[in-house]
Amino acid sequence: MSDIKPPSGIGWTALLTAYCRSVESERPDRLFSDPLGAVFASGATETSTPDAERPRLGPANGDHTTGMWHFYCTYIAMRTPFYDQRLTHAVASGCRQVVLLAAGLDSRAYRLDLPDDTTVFELDQDAVLDYKQRVLDREQAQASCRRVPIAVDLREEWTGPLLAAGFDPKKATVWIVEGLLMYLSDSDCSQLSKTVGSLSAPGSRLVTEYYSRQPRVEDMRSGSKDEQEQASWALAMEQFDTGPTSSPATWLADHRWELTGLTHVAAETHRWNRPLPAELDQSDIVLWLLEGEFKAT
Template identity: 45%
Template sequence: MRTDDDSWDITESVGATALGVAAIRAYESGQDDALFQDPYAAKLVSAVGSDGWNNLMSGMRNLGAGEQGGDDTDLRGWSMGSVLIARTVYFDEYFAAAVRAGIRQIVILAAGLDARAYRLEWPSGTRIFELDQPKVLAFKARALADDEPGADRREVAVDLRQDWPKALLDKGFEPGEPTAWLAEGLLRYLPGHAQDKLLEQVAELSAPGSRIALNLGTDKDMADQFRERRAKVMADAGVKIDLENLFYP
């Protein structure tokens, strides 16, 4: 169960959800008609050394079997898989539009295993701040030690329930410059008051011309469908994670 001051590594609690997202991105990147390319996703998942996450990444063991629109190994045909793939495309395009608008300051809240600093094209002078738990960022640093980001990437190791604005400013964030913020797969892991506070703090740090992209939860009926299918896919892959106890209303 979650507590107000809990923390996690990449294989624990909320950290493990980043592995699931990376596994789906790795799977999509391996398709002949892939909607995006994330060559770092497979590297990050493989660095964990877990058969379960590797199974999910490769689409093995009849994942998503029986769902309309997908065969036995097609993660695109799994409702949650298709959502994560579409979400990735949407936020990739969001950043492309932001840099076309002249924004050169990027902040990724709860960055997890997001590899956009490495895999997207960034104009000269772009600064990318990645905020997440210290152990999560340390894992990513080890796994991608031989890779170079395409922009000035700055790690901000901090819990988003703490004084993250100070930590961000200490890393060179310029509040007078327009910022493109991303909160992908984040809000449901924060209690309501922390969600409100986070967005208030983002607004306070945002100069004119800033923008934010985020995703919200689904309605109850869809959430119930996701829950049943998600449990089956995870069980088939051999991944043990109790997602329902990680979410807040």
């Protein structure tokens, strides 16, 4: 593993989410199991000493029930089943084309037992996809379906590489945009939604999430004196942009998507009867989880 460099900057957030999925996978009451999460996260721990670019993954004391790690792990644990359920429902209804925009270290092509005639296109930046591929190759991981990684910058033109890789815009698609919009500006989000719409056959679905306002450093309500935790929070906050600035229904409707599912991370935390992190217990900030269906004109 020593020659496999883990990603940094915005790419480090993919390691963070993989780590959180590995924590959930260890719980006796887990909502999902993601064995590759631990493999991806441990690769980073083995090969780099924590620093400001790649802060430590996990709390110093190993106790995920306190502070910032409780927030991160709850957030990821709550959003993952939202996406999983919508994706598996669409596939059960016959959809065989899935696009993960900002796939990161997502392992749905491995863990969801998708039919072998399903194609999962995974778009992310080169540094993340390269790290992912090296780890998958080392592990000799076998996807249950066809997986097609495509290195792109999602703020630039990416339809050419997707079409060249075999994406068929005449087929209904499930678009999974997990953990991305908050890192983009309102206009980049609008452009992304427009592009996704231009590639979507009627019946396609878009599943995504965003914050009702841009998170700030002071939103870490649980506080932490741990330098690595502070570095981790600061790094995450540095990556944030506004995301979409209108309500989920309006934002979707702007590009011919009709809202078909809406909840938020705090509501899911209550629904699963888990303790609510202080960061999610703030009335002025909502972490929306939403699904839209593409409508023909």
